[in-house]
Structures are given as C-alpha cells and as structure tokens.
Amino acid sequence: EAQVTQNPRYLITVTGKKLTVTCSQNMNHEYMSWYRQDPGLGLRQIYYSMNVEVTDKGDVPEGYKVSRKEKRNFPLILESPSPNQTSLYFCASSEAGGQGYEQYFGPGTRLTVT
C-alpha cells in the first residue's frame, strides 16, 4: 500500500531536549516536505527536498533542520525545541516533474513542548 509514515504520532517533550520526527515513503517519490499546522494559521511549509541531498527552506524554517540521505526518508530535527514549536506536523511526498502530481500526506505528529 502506498503510504507516508511518521513516527512518533504523539510526543511530549521539554524545552531544549533534541528530538527527531521520522518520515518515510514507499512510493519512490523525489519530492518530500514538512508542514506544520497551527490553529488560525493553517498549514505552513517548513522545509522541502527535491531529491537526495537536496533540501531547501520553506516558509517557516527557523528552529528546524532536515536531511535527505536516502530517497525514502526525510527526518525533521528539532535541535533545541521551544514551546512555540508545539504544533501538528505533517510530512508529505510527491512525484517530480511538470505534471500535476498530487502530494501524499502522512498521518501527522502532534508535538507538545513544555
């Protein structure tokens, strides 16, 4: 089954404690992205990757890092989480190219930073 998986699904942590949210897709997609969703602000892109070893900032990259060492994985790293990073996070993937390809989203990771 084609899918994007995220782990963990729920996480409560404390300020400053480094964490990683993993994302994996099994569709051999070139593009992968991370979004965060906050009430009243909608979904905003954090980082994206257009292929292995190619990453770039989205609209709200501050406080986050990513890496793309393998095509299937795109982890999101919070080196020193702060309470303002409490949010619902989604990973997504898509084929590349000029066609109107859809994005596939993961189930979400709800992060609380105290």
Next chain:
Amino acid sequence: DAKTTQPPSMDCAEGRAANLPCNHSTISGNEYVYWYRQIHSQGPQYIIHGLKNNETNEMASLIITEDRKSSTLILPHATLRDTAVYYCIVKKVGSNYKLTFGKGTLLTVNP
C-alpha cells in the same frame, strides 16, 4: 501561485450532492486547480485536480469555468464521512513540491 477564495463553511444533507465553489480570478495559463480535504486533524487528502477541462474520479467531479476564473468541486452523494475542511489550491506546473493552503471551506454533512 494565484490566490483562491472559498466560503468559510457550507452545509449539506447526507445523500445529496455537495457543490463547493472556489474563485481563482487571477489564475495563469500554466496553473492547475487542486482540491484537497482534511478530516479533523488527519493528514490532508488529495481529491482531484485539473487544468482546464472538467475532471471526474471515484471521489468527485471538478468543473472549471471556461475562463478558468472559478471552479466547483462536486461530491455527488455526500456522506457523514465527507465532513471535512476542503481546500482549493492553485499551483504552477512543476511546483508540486509545495502546497499553499488557505483557510478552506468547512463542509458539514448532516444526517
């Protein structure tokens, strides 16, 4: 990407067709119209997309006006499980690594 305008909320009776409008008057010739939906706090789900022709799949139909300045998503027989926020997104060809979500339309399907 062109800006889109959607009503904030709509209601629909179960079993009836749900027609969700979207205005995208500044759309360019190389921009697609996409529809996604998000059922409470789940990951957004792709529904359908089109460039200028009407499109239909197993989930919905997309009607794009001839001047491409507006479109309508049609769910032919809405069920309670179709209650969700529906997002209309306009995006350039080749830029499918990023979606810009607006506020969308909250569709409530009532029994």
